Amino acid sequence: MVRFGKGRSGSRLVGLLVSVVALLMALAGTAQAEPPACTGEPSAIHTLNITVGGVATYGYYALPSTTPKGVVVLGHGYPTTAESMVPLMPGIAQRDDAIVVAMDYHGTVDLEGPTGTTSRGWKVSEGAADSIAAAQLFTSTCQGLDPTRFLNAAFGVSMGGNMTGLAVSEHATRADGSALFDYWFDVAGVTDVPEIYSDATAISLVPLGGIQTIGANAKTDIEAEMGSPILNLTTYLNRSPALRASQMKASGLKGVVVSHGVLDGEVASDQSDQMVAALALAGIPTDYVTSIFKAPESPPGLTLDGDILGLIPGYESPFAGHVNEIVIGAALDRLDALYGEGKAPSGLKLTLEDGSLGTFPLL
Numbered sequence: 595m596v597r598f599g600k601g602r603s604g605s606r607l608v609g610l611l612v613s614v615v616a617l618l619m620a621l622a623g624t625a626q627a628e629p630p631a632c633t634g635e636p637s638a639i640h641t642l643n644i645t646v647g648g649v650a651t652y653g654y655y656a657l658p659s660t661t662p663k664g665v666v667v668l669g670h671g672y673p674t675t676a677e678s679m680v681p682l683m684p685g686i687a688q689r690d691d692a693i694v695v696a697m698d699y700h701g702t703v704d705l706e707g708p709t710g711t712t713s714r715g716w717k718v719s720e721g722a723a724d725s726i727a728a729a730q731l732f733t734s735t736c737q738g739l740d741p742t743r744f745l746n747a748a749f750g751v752s753m754g755g756n757m758t759g760l761a762v763s764e765h766a767t768r769a770d771g772s773a774l775f776d777y778w779f780d781v782a783g784v785t786d787v788p789e790i791y792s793d794a795t796a797i798s799l800v801p802l803g804g805i806q807t808i809g810a811n812a813k814t815d816i817e818a819e820m821g822s823p824i825l826n827l828t829t830y831l832n833r834s835p836a837l838r839a840s841q842m843k844a845s846g847l848k849g850v851v852v853s854h855g856v857l858d859g860e861v862a863s864d865q866s867d868q869m870v871a872a873l874a875l876a877g878i879p880t881d882y883v884t885s886i887f888k889a890p891e892s893p894p895g896l897t898l899d900g901d902i903l904g905l906i907p908g909y910e911s912p913f914a915g916h917v918n919e920i921v922i923g924a925a926l927d928r929l930d931a932l933y934g935e936g937k938a939p940s941g942l943k944l945t946l947e948d949g950s951l952g953t954f955p956l957l
Contacts, residue, residue: 632736633657636688639680646700646720646727652676652708653697653728656683660691663933664745664776665732667725667761668696669754671917672812675704678711679751686926690933692747693732697724699757716753716815718833722760726774734769747777749929751917752861755783756790759835759869763842773846777932777939780852781925782861782917785836785869791816791824793862805896836868839876849879849939853925853947855914856886859896870942879939883924885914889949892919912950920949 630642634657642653653676666686668679676698683694698704699721703714729746737744750758758778766774784790794816797809820829831837842850850873854866866882873880888894888911895918900911914920924947931937944957 629735630655630732631657632662632693632732632739633659635659637684639683642695642697642728644724644727644731646723649700649720651697651700651724653695653724654680654683655693655695655728655732656687657693658687658691661739662693662736663691663740663743664693664747665729665736666690666692666694666929667729667746667748667758667775668694669721669725669748669750669758669761670696670698671752671754672716672815673713673808674711675702675713677709682926686929689930692933693736695725695728695732697721697728700724714811714815716756716812716819718753718757718760718819721754721757722764725758725761726764726766729774730766730768733774737768745776745933746774747779747929747932748775749779749781749925750783751781751922753784755780755785755861756787756833756835759783759785759838759842760833762847763835763838763845765841765845775845776848778842778847778850779925779929780835780850780866780869781922782854782858783835783852783866783869784861785834785865787816787820787830787834788824788827789865790861791830793860836865836872839869839872839878842873843876843878847878849881851881851883851925851928851939853883853921853928854885855888855895855897855916855918855921856884857898857911857913858916859898859900860916862898874942879941881928881939881943881945883921883928883945883947885918885920885924885948886946887912887948887950888914888918888920892949894918895921914949918949920947 642655670679676696679696686694699717701717701720705712748758762775762778794809794812852866854863870882894911895915897911897913897915946954
């Protein structure tokens with residue numbers, strides 16, 4: 595259960611008023627409310643209301659208690675919302691002295707309202723625009739407090755890997771013209787859109803209730819985002835981060851951390867293999883962390899053997915599946931090392947970080 599500080603509940607009325615102001619400013623393109631604060635109580639979750647491309651959207655943010663070292667933009671997966679990223683935010687703000695923001699990609703339909711955790715929509719291009727606007731807002735407001743070391747990172751989970759992969763390849767800049775994003779954390783991320791579309795189509799045929807529904811919905815939502823079924827392959831390829839590594843390099847990206855479970859049953863781990871190979875060819879330093887087994891006491895996450903095949907009733911997989919805690923924990927550890935110790939990816943590094951086997955450098 596996540597405990598929220600008073601900053602979240604106290605922001606509801608303010609958020610409503612800000613939304614009205616933002617709508618009036620929509621014709622100006624990208625608008626935002628009065629610049630937010632740069633420091634605060636890390637446990638307080640605040641609401642951010644901005645307008646991007648004439649469309650009002652919202653998100654949440656947490657602030658460090660001391661001078662911020664940068665901005666960390668979180669990207670949520672499918673079929674969740676920005677609210678689902680809230681549990682990560684206070685810890686990152688406190689440990690890393692960073693401003694943490696998670697946007698609810700505009701155009702997404704929140705099935706339970708703006709504070710719910712389920713949604714419909716594969717709005718990755720929209721989410722990239724929202725995340726860029728939020729990062730620029732906080733950077734322009736807060737970078738001057740520590741201009742010598744203000745690192746910005748995008749941290750995307752699952753579909754959020756697709757979204758943040760687009761964001762870090764869009765040549766977005768800060769007010770001084772330098773690159774907006776320094777580092778990218780791709781956590782069990784979608785980087786090959788044609789493949790995830792094919793996988794969603796296959797999952798939609800699996801006679802296992804919830805999984806089948808998620809697959810069918812994802813297939814429909816991907817088609818809506820790309821403008822057509824897979825026959826229009828060009829758009830699917832253009833929005834695949836694995837084919838945008840050179841654009842990431844040109845956008846000023848300094849390094850990438852990729853973390854994935856080998857038997858991920860929702861986003862196959864070969865997507866991260868493709869991404870790492872593309873990053874290596876582009877000359878972007880990359881730290882690739884792979885996991886086989888989960889920790890004995892932890893839930894597996896969605897796995898190929900336990901959930902997709904479903905051959906043995908009651909079987910619980912020993913493998914680290916989709917966004918298992920060992921997978922996301924490895925990425926968070928490296929995020930902490932970046933902001934806390936200045937440890938950044940250099941060259942190509944491959945590590946097995948496993949709940950049962952331990953940690954072993956492979957390359």
